[in-house]
Amino acid sequence: MTGKVYLIGAGPGDPELMTMKAVRLLKEADVVVYDRLVSDEIVAMAPKDAKMIFVGKSAHNHPVPQDQINAILVREAKAGNNVARIKGGDPLIFGRGSEEAADLSAEGVEAEYVPGITAAQGAASISGVPLTHRDLATGVQYVTGHRARDEKLDLDWKRLADPMTTLVVYMGVANIGQIAVGLMTEGLDPSTPVFAISRATTPHERRMVSTLDRVAQEAREAGLKPPTLFIIGKVVSVYQAQQAELEKASAHG
Structure with a gap:
């Protein structure tokens, strides 16, 4: 059974500025895929047994290109995992969330946006x-x-x-x-x-x-x-x- 990918906005940095829904889904995730701008305190909320995948990028330094990130999300969801894709701010404001959602949809994987404070x-x-x-x-x-x-x-x-x-x-x-x-x-x-x-x-x-x-x-x-x-x-x-x-x-x- 294919899992689901949650495209979650982690807010600007302070863990207390995350929404209750974002925190709940992060704590329930089988796999957590997270960016450079997500603080250590937020990453620490993930379940101890969750698979953690870091895909952080910075200007002129993309160790995990976007197409590979998309492939990771598809792979983990098709393996039956519920995936928390954690992004700084909001996934739809300079977060490339729509690109990831489009790839997931094309592969038959359900995605859900969880807004965050920009x-x-x-x-x-x-x-x-x-x-x-x-x-x-x-x-x-x-x-x-x-x-x-x-x-x-x-x-x-x-x-x-x-x-x-x-x-x-x-x-x-x-x-x-x-x-x-x-x-x-x-x-x-x-x-x-x-x-x-x-x-x-x-x-x-x-x-x-x-x-x-x-x-x-x-x-x-x-x-x-x-x-x-x-x-x-x-x-x-x-x-x-x-x-x-x-x-x-x-x-x-």
Whole structure:
């Protein structure tokens, strides 16, 4: 009898931000296939006798190519196992979950999505940067700052450079300079604030505030590494105001 594959969003990093359903299915799995962005604490929730398969990838380093990951999922399910495919964030936001589901369907294997809190949502909530705001941002756009196989980063800069939209850039450390230039070329103010957060919601979290014209240099000087998320827009001023108030209160003891 063929098993089932659950494409599970593990959230931004903090195990307590997983959904109850995600935790239950992970604890019931026969096989766990997990990514680099899934924390050790989350991996430790798996049953002691579960088969653990690491398929982590990073930029320019894919020890287990996507087609092989798909093949692993098919193989384990057809062996009668229920498979927990654990991904950081949500499986349908830059998670390639739909590609895996398509391969599984083609092979006659049932798949089910289990949503997770996205990296953007987790980073925004933990830091107090609103992704939308009545006076500052009427919408939000998610983009990836990474392209496979060294392809040129060719985004719709004009659409993205809307001053009343919050722009969230995933996987953008390597190309944040090019992204900033593209946005400024289309008219986005160089002084637009940028919030960068690395490994959000984990004990290793790092934060940085910059401006569009300085973010590439300052991210480099700060030594920010993936996974780092960039939030670009007026909404970052809310975070800046909160920090200023905290510093003021602290100074007055």
